[in-house]
Amino acid sequence: MTERRRITGTPKLKIELPVPVGACQGCQHGSVGRIIWEVLEELELGENTIWIGGVTCGTMNAFLSDLDAVGPVPHGRAPDIGSAMKRLLGKETIIITYQGDGDAIAIGTESLIQAAARAERITVFMANNANYGTTGGQMAPTTLMEQRTTTTPQGRGMVEGFPINTAELVAQLRGTAYSARGAITSPANYQRTKKYVKKALQKQIDDIGFSFVEILSACPPNWGKKPVDCLKWIDDEMISQYPLGEFRDLESLN
Amino acid sequence: MTERRRITGTPKLKIELPVPVGACQGCQHGSVGRIIWEVLEELELGENTIWIGGVTCGTMNAFLSDLDAVGPVPHGRAPDIGSAMKRLLGKETIIITYQGDGDAIAIGTESLIQAAARAERITVFMANNANYGTTGGQMAPTTLMEQRTTTTPQGRGMVEGFPINTAELVAQLRGTAYSARGAITSPANYQRTKKYVKKALQKQIDDIGFSFVEILSACPPNWGKKPVDCLKWIDDEMISQYPLGEFRDLESLN
Amino acid sequence: MSSERFEVIFAGVGGMGALTAGQLLAEAALAYYPCVTWYPNITTARRNAPADCIVIYSKEVIASPLIHRVGAAVIIESSQLRTFEDRVKPGGLVIVETAGLKDHVSRRDITVKKIPGLETALRLGNSRAANLLMLGAYIGSTNTLPPELIEEKLEDRFSKNKKVLEINLRAFHEGIRLGHN
Amino acid sequence: MSSERFEVIFAGVGGMGALTAGQLLAEAALAYYPCVTWYPNITTARRNAPADCIVIYSKEVIASPLIHRVGAAVIIESSQLRTFEDRVKPGGLVIVETAGLKDHVSRRDITVKKIPGLETALRLGNSRAANLLMLGAYIGSTNTLPPELIEEKLEDRFSKNKKVLEINLRAFHEGIRLGHN
Amino acid sequence: MTAGEVLIKEDFCLGCGYCAEFCPTKSIAISPERFNSQGHLLAEFIHPETCNACGICAWMCPHFAIEVYKVQGG
Amino acid sequence: MTAGEVLIKEDFCLGCGYCAEFCPTKSIAISPERFNSQGHLLAEFIHPETCNACGICAWMCPHFAIEVYKVQGG
Amino acid sequence: MNERIFVNGNEAVGWGALAADCRAFFGYPITPQNEVTEWFAREFPKRGRIFIQTSSETASINWLYGGACVGARVMTSTSSPGWALMQETISHMVNTEVPCVVVLVQRGGPGQGTTRHAQMDYASATWGGGHGGYKNIVLTPASAQEVHDLMQLAFYLADKYCNPVIVLSDGIIGTMMEPIALREINFNSLPEKDWALRGKGRRKDGQRRLLSSGQGLIPTSRNPNYLTLLHTLHNKFQQMAAHEIRYEASLLEDAELVLVAFGYAARASLQAMNWARAEGIKVGMIRPITVWPFPSQIVKEEAEKGVKFLVVEDNLGQMVMDVKMASEGKAAIYLVSALDRHEAMEGGAIYPEKVLEKIKELTAS
Amino acid sequence: MNERIFVNGNEAVGWGALAADCRAFFGYPITPQNEVTEWFAREFPKRGRIFIQTSSETASINWLYGGACVGARVMTSTSSPGWALMQETISHMVNTEVPCVVVLVQRGGPGQGTTRHAQMDYASATWGGGHGGYKNIVLTPASAQEVHDLMQLAFYLADKYCNPVIVLSDGIIGTMMEPIALREINFNSLPEKDWALRGKGRRKDGQRRLLSSGQGLIPTSRNPNYLTLLHTLHNKFQQMAAHEIRYEASLLEDAELVLVAFGYAARASLQAMNWARAEGIKVGMIRPITVWPFPSQIVKEEAEKGVKFLVVEDNLGQMVMDVKMASEGKAAIYLVSALDRHEAMEGGAIYPEKVLEKIKELTAS
């Protein structure tokens, strides 16, 4: 007699539409979404979470979440939207935003920084793929020095100035309870990132303060690399600019 | 035979209009302006500086500068405007913005942070009076915890979240060459602040990177205090939240 | 106090002097007149710019709180005389502060009363009460409202600061006296 | 090649296959036709959504680059047949990829050619050349342009990658051959 | 006897190769010839016998194409 | 003999008191009775004899009401 | 409650919102509406409601968006430059079909303009200042009482149509004080906001809700594709246009000249009309209370009677376009505009005297 | 130079700007105008000109403001949501009287809408989406060549009037390719920008320049008080309205039905007109090239001849308001709108076939 037990697969909180939604080969927005869905499931937050999708290729994750959701919301403004929801619905509701790097730390700078300063009890997830994926691979605030994009055809240089380390910056604000950066370039990193995501959500559950997780995420077509090479590029190039780890982790803000 | 030598007085770069421009008794926007005018004069920058006035009671300083000037520019956006000017006019032209705290680090968060990240060769002066003076004393991002304003009638608390330390935050950005905070609560602080202003402008002259000086500034009517008591309040209360000093001072960004 | 409708401008510079005087009058008038409006004209008050207000109190609906020509003008800051004398209707009244008064009223068709508001208020203990002295002068001159109504409002407003209240009341009464003349 | 005006849709899914084929045709047509338009219909191309383009080349001014019904349709992705067969004018031509082809053309008033583009391209060395094979089939079927013109454009575009160029040229020629039949 | 069973939903697989790259037992690989309907070369579960049902392939798959089971007994 | 001379432009003075507060020699003070046209009590240069022309009053004056001179000889 | 209080038009906003059971106010300081923000800062927290000062107007309107998505009655208030910054998200809210109320206390423009009154945002408020050609109902109070009452109507209509509603005030209506009666207005009951996001566990059917806008429209969203969305919105706009026109007509019966004005200019015009009537001049007035939808029918009917129109508005001519459209060339239209202000400085305004002057000019001979 | 190249309408923006000696482009990515941004990123730096990718559209327009203040020819390009974010500062630039060119490649709205074409920003572009009732000339190209040519006109008019000029393109005009001739258009010469800020040392008279907007207007600024400012602007707008109307009229002589359309809808309409004419149907067309100022006179003249109008626009009815105003009730007006798109998804568009269908319907019997 054989027993067949499901080990893992598509998270329960991910909806499957009749036709698979288009995505680029090797795009890691799906993986970032997967980690969040898994953690929401493990923390049993499916019933009381609202997912706010910024404009990014990852907006799809809002549509595909078996959660109350809205998106794409106005570019960069998800933290404002989430803040209002949290204030109105109270502690019992978990508010998460899913944003791209361009969304969160270019046009969204004010929205993000101010939410952190206010100690807003929401969790912001930022998929950092070092470019504007959705619009076709332009420079983002996170684009590495020397990196070529469609708007830095010669590579980013002093004309454009320096990349922004979002997780470290957010960690500077007094209202931030948690800030970390993960990647999904190996099973070990997958698990580590999952831990960050879980801790971030726990800060919200425990009503401590603002929480933030940045996740490095491959964008093969815009990086002009095969998917597997993208993961190598993250390990070799991106992580030296964007070190993985926790930058703030407080039990209480005072 | 007596000789009469002028020691000091109204800076040459300050224009006097036929009628004195209205100001509140003890408002220190005039003093912040004075320091900048003095330094511009000492560095002989009168001929090649453009002054960009944000919306603040201190916009007056733009009008009263014997310099090319524009203002009030759209709320919070002076660094964008200055950046464009610098790019088009080149190193020879010195670009300064004069902003309030509300202007610079609420609605202007994106404009300021991004200019610093880009290492924009401009100098931002921010008069921090811990409230929105122009509009009648509302809470600003810089309002102290417990401080009463017209929009925090019970004092700022956890509903509003924490004040932002702008000079320290700006110092985190890789493109910032200089960031400091001064006050004008004593002749010694006056001179010290003047030194900061001079160093900030020197960074721009030397084409090193972005420079920023925050200056604590009294707003007697909105603080509900007599002018002299305002200076004491700065010394006693404000400086503990907003320490004076230099937070970044680089000879080169690389 | 028999007429149906009164209009008065209070004009000053900076702070809230003129506006407060007008507001007190308007609030007081509410007890007698079903229709009252107070319209402030403030440019950048916090920064010492001119500020004025129009108060209208009437038995009938007030179509517009904003009118160019009014029955009376109380000029709390003498520098404002020039601007406001034209805004008084023929037969109307101008009450003007004498301190710093440089201008003349050239019109013959209006009554002008010069009141040493600042000086008197200073003498009574606080130059800031000049606006209430001028309000008193208006009431004293026009008798359009029982003074007690305004006193009540004054008491409400300054209930926390007895000293200021007292000086204000004194100034108001002195104004009425000066206005009667 | 005598006619005055040709219109063709290239339809595919994702990537740039259909769009590139149309662009090459349009660029090549410029040498012969004073008026050429290329109109892309891309939804979210980077993410594997349908993408098509309309190429019009004409001796006379092209009023609209966008028209609903065209003379020919080249269906590079067989799943798009249903959407596009209706857009061919009576008497027009449909060239369709056979790989994965499930649908039938129900219309009787158009010519249909089924081309094993993907399979053939794979055989020639790279499935990505299927779009050029389909372009070849169109040229082979319609003779609306000398193939050399397109070859030139291909050479320009892939000058940096000789291997890809070669496969593309081979696919294009094979397409012409299949189209002739 | 315990063995892993990996199910690859071919409509979802886009052939990125992450599963194959990170499978510790090399039980999974990109096919050299099998395309899905969108022209992508597919992942294939080539060595059921070595699979330990660790789940890594599913974790790393960004397109939700993989389900992993553990089969016990038999 | 050297002495300071301080000129107060009364139209500009708003009586904030900063000059008086920081004058190291207490040569300057707010008048208990003299108003400017806007009703503000004015600063007054009350002790020319002690003034050392240090300029501090002018530095601290936010309203540009002060000019400081040094008078030499005489 | 039917208390009578003496307040300005800005404070009346607060009292009206309270009566409408508004749950949260999100706003940013700007003159001449600061009394609104300060009213909420003072009065809302102590009533267990939410007041948040946001970091900008762009932030405000996005807080509104968030609040609307969870089904709460939420509002903001601003003045002209801040209004301009809200355009993107207002357009967004129309797309997503969520309700909110925005109070716009107009000041002088363009640009930084003045901190005082004007009526220069008629165009952007009424015809859609943002992208995408949406519509929203625009209510224009002309007194503190009407501010109070229209605030309640605004919340009702926003919920009824799941669409933003604009209350178009101005610096004069906002800062002048008048006695008002506090009263709760009753409206028809509205359906539950079943679409609101609250976490699916709080919902009877246990199903998730998805609010989506734009290219992401997918089968499970409220409007599954773009054309459906356009049809839904179009039908809704037509419903609003058919059912929500409001205006006040005065003395039209025998009028030869009809004034058309809203907000403070309507007060000035009313005064001028009264004076003119006292002199026997046959002048009447149409005061639109909704400027979108605009009361075109009554304007058209008057035009057909052969009257002249005198539009009075404190801008360079905006509502005059609506009057022109409505009157279909059948009437002569004149304008008293911001160029007819009495004073050169920012405090300048259109006084009733100026309107009377123009009335006389147009009715002479 | 008179080279012929095959480009899309977005790239034609770049070539036109280059011919107009534009010095700097400041922009933020948004579909469907990304080729514009990328063209400048590629072509400008190597020509010693400036390309900067800004941090948002709000930033872009403020960079433009800065660039304009120093007297340089500067431009940006965006699509609808980004356009909405620019409204405040455009209003500001009108106030300060500084020139710039904004290219607006319209996509579907409202809100996040679609990443494709539409013509839904007519209202906000033409009647003023920002606060303060300003005006700006709006040019509407209908081909890649016209994009190239109108870009040059746009820079000229912006400088001539010291006012922003909008080039209103759309996703179809932007992404379709056509051959164009590169050519430099000559315009009358314009006065030096003596008002521009460059540091007073760079100026002959050695005097400072002050550009001020709003309440800060003081004697030394260009417009010393608010009413002067309003008069200056009003006069300027009237000059624009009097001198800058441009349109293309086709086959009006005997037309019984006149199409009115701009941008891509004009191309579809032209095609439909050609087909209809081939069938002997008497249809003509007015294609506004400026939509503000709108070619009202020709519309009015046609209306007086007794034609019918068919307005074709890919929105829910916007330009139709201008046609209505211009025709003064003298003509029946019909509309083909976004509701008449062929397809439900975002790629849907108004095809010539649809226009022809409507033409036939209106000319039958």
Ligand SMILES: Cc1ncc(C[n+]2csc(CCOP(=O)(O)OP(=O)(O)O)c2C)c(N)n1
């Ligand atoms: C106001 C506005 N500006 C621009 C856009 C176009 N846009 C859509 S997504 C996006 C940024 C995408 O970059 P990122 O946030 O890094 O997400 P990614 O696609 O890379 O995941 C932009 C600029 C928009 N939708 N709205």
Ligand SMILES: Cc1ncc(C[n+]2csc(CCOP(=O)(O)OP(=O)(O)O)c2C)c(N)n1
């Ligand atoms: C878009 C916009 N929103 C709001 C305002 C109103 N406003 C003018 S100045 C100001 C802030 C003033 O505060 P701050 O920058 O701290 O300067 P201060 O007056 O305190 O010196 C505000 C909110 C405006 N002018 N524009």
Ligand code: SF4
């Ligand atoms: S463009 Fe990049 S971010 Fe967008 S779907 Fe493709 S891989 Fe993902």
Ligand code: SF4
């Ligand atoms: S309000 Fe404050 S900042 Fe403004 S002028 Fe007065 S004191 Fe200065």
Ligand code: SF4
């Ligand atoms: S990781 Fe997923 S999508 Fe990628 S090849 Fe493996 S099964 Fe296919």
Ligand code: SF4
């Ligand atoms: S479950 Fe583990 S061992 Fe089995 S195929 Fe997947 S990665 Fe390899």
Ligand code: SF4
């Ligand atoms: S510091 Fe200046 S303004 Fe203040 S009291 Fe002295 S002189 Fe007057």
Ligand code: SF4
């Ligand atoms: S110059 Fe120095 S010593 Fe003289 S009054 Fe001024 S502060 Fe006092």
Ligand SMILES: [Mg+2]
């Ligand atoms: Mg990104």
Ligand SMILES: [Mg+2]
């Ligand atoms: Mg401040």
